Amino acid sequence: MILGNTYVYACPDCQLRVSKRSVRSGTRMGATHYSDLRIDAPSYPKIPQLTKCEACACIFWLDETTKVEGAIFSEPLLFYIDLDHIQEVQDEKKNPAFGDQLEIHPAKELDREGIKDALFMNVQRDHEDEHYLRRLLLWAYHEQLQDGTILREELNEDLDYLENIDALLHLLADENYDKDDDDDPHFFRAELHRYAGRFDQCMNILRFRYALQFWHPYVRKMKQQCRKRNRDAFVMN
Ligand SMILES: [Zn+2]
Structure with a gap:
């Protein structure tokens, strides 16, 4: 399986940023297919289509409507801002992908x-x-x-x-x-x-x-x- 880019999404209510990986290509070899149409593929990551905001509990779709434009992260999956330069980043070239955040966590699946x-x-x-x-x-x-x-x-x-x-x-x-x-x-x-x-x-x-x-x-x-x-x-x- 080949993972694609990681995109950043913003909660429509409070703008909290989360990330979601994409899969470029993959097979579900070795997967278990159940009669309820569920596919259990251990080697294929579960990628949530929607998530619950951890800040405001708003539930939103992780799609084009919430995607932060231009915010793409590729491997390795590292999100950080040099702490010495936070002020500079905020003042001069605030990265819209991050909003006010210093780091971005992957969106969680809904339970x-x-x-x-x-x-x-x-x-x-x-x-x-x-x-x-x-x-x-x-x-x-x-x-x-x-x-x-x-x-x-x-x-x-x-x-x-x-x-x-x-x-x-x-x-x-x-x-x-x-x-x-x-x-x-x-x-x-x-x-x-x-x-x-x-x-x-x-x-x-x-x-x-x-x-x-x-x-x-x-x-x-x-x-x-x-x-x-x-x-x-x-x-x-
Ligand atoms: Zn929120």
Whole structure:
């Protein structure tokens, strides 16, 4: 994997600067693909698309709208100003990349509560943003399930988890789904019903949409999970 430039972004509320690396090229070789569309690639860095400001708690997208123009840092990743010359820097050639800061820290990914806050604060600008955030939230729950910080029994009763699944299903409904997208939404829809414990609805989608692909390994695996009344995502590769 080849890392690209590091860019600087400013919180729209308080102007706090954070950085975000870009990836120039990379493969996800050796990655684990899960049926909830999550890809776990240890050698591929997770690069946040949005973050929560550590100064004012504002949640903002790390994109062209918040990028500090011209502020590009390349390897090595060092952000510093010679302390003897701070005054000079501030007075004469204040670097707009830094704002009033002496150093810039990498933007952090949102945790589960942060993602919920983002949705609550309506940072999503369109269906695509909402889809992205809701998938992140689903994955945050499933990662917790995997590392044991949440129990299956707790998750089954978690209304936010179930509401998020329904919101995702709504986004994937025919009238909202972007027909130009190559992804097949039905597999994910079937999985979402299964995560919510609605095994009959999962099976109905499989029977209706995959009637001619009943032999497909993922379809078979999903049906198997339904029969076992298992609500966990499974590894696809
Ligand atoms: Zn801020």
